[in-house]
Amino acid sequence: MALELYYHPLSSxxxxxxxxxYETGAEFEPILLDLSNPxxxxxxxxxxxxxxxxxxRDVARDMVVPESSTIVEYLAQHYPGPTDLCLSGDPDRARQTRLRDRFLDLxxxxxxxxxxxxxxRPEGVKDPHGVAAARTAMRTALEALDPQLEDRTWMMGDVFTLADCSAAPALFYSDRIIPMAGFANISAYLERLKARPSFARVLKEAEPWFQYVPF
Ligand SMILES: N[C@@H](CCC(=O)N[C@@H](CS)C(=O)NCC(=O)O)C(=O)O
Structure with missing residues (x-):
């Protein structure tokens, strides 16, 4: 197999x-890593x-590609499917896609x-100040994002892109911390993401592991 993905099924x-x-349809071998195994x-x-x-890891091209955004860009470039994930034909829209990706990740x-x-973390080494700051950052970002989604199907409009690949895991897990029900447009968008076959498949494959999610 040309492509190998080193991953864990619960990792966002x-x-x-x-x-x-799954969007590109590129064939790959999933290699599950359990990081408690030395x-x-x-x-x-x-x-x-x-x-x-x-x-x-692209065995055929002898390339190791880390970082999720870079992986999506690499797939869009070398193993493109029916969806133009990075809108590379339009530099302005490509940059806006990347900005949304950065916003969602960061x-x-x-x-x-x-x-x-x-x-x-065990008791005694928890970081309540860091957690409070993270919750504030998350809420501020969600409040900024919600109105942007008012009249669009996906992050960039009608086309599913890198920004939606970023949004799906970020919003799915964040929902357990700050319920998306408080954000009408994000909540509806998250339902569309869950119904998207690529993400629905990811969720289905993760199902047996959900019992191990710590929050
Ligand atoms: N910036 C990286 C972040 C990757 C990341 O944080 N991965 C987490 C899993 S979601 C990880 O490897 N955690 C293992 C650890 O830190 O022990 C990316 O976009 O790929």
């Missing part, structure tokens, strides 16, 4: 890569020293991660 950033893989831990460190997944997804990571 891995979902972003999986959605893009061999898997060492393998991920060798692939990408920051030891974060997802990592895509202010919603990473804030959600901060809260969920803290839930895994």
């Amino acid at each position: 950033y891995c979902w972003k890569a999986l959605i893009a893989l 061999e898997h831990d060492a393998l991920l460190r060798r692939l990408w020293p920051p030891r974060k997944f997802p990592v895509l 202010y919603i997804h990473n804030s959600m991660q901060k809260v969920s990571d803290d839930a895994l």
Whole structure:
């Protein structure tokens, strides 16, 4: 198989890569990493020293591609499917897509991660100030995002893009922290995302693992 995805089925950033893989229809071998296993831990460190997944390995092109946004861009460039995920034919729209991707990752997804990571910390080493700041950042970002979605199906309008690959996991898990029911447009958008076949498949495959979500 040309492509290998190093991932975990509960990892929100891995979902972003999986959605893009299912959108493009690129064939790949999923390689599940359990980071409590020292061999898997060492393998991920060798692939990408920051030891974060997802990592895509393109055996055919001898390339290791880390970072979820870069993976989506790589797939759009080298394994494109029916959906133009990065709108690369229109530089202005491509930049706006990337800006939305950055906004979702930096202010919603990473804030959600901060809260969920803290839930895994033992008593005595928790970080309540960091968690409060993350919740504030998340709420501020959601309040800014909600009106933008008023009259559009997807983040960039009618076309499903990188920004939607980013939004799906970020909003799905954030809903457990700040209910999206408080944001009418985001809430309706999240339902559209869940019904999108690529994301519905990711969720179905993650189902057996949901019991391990710590928050
Ligand atoms: N900026 C990275 C973030 C990746 C990331 O945070 N991955 C998490 C899982 S969602 C991870 O590898 N966690 C393992 C750990 O930190 O132990 C990306 O976009 O891929």
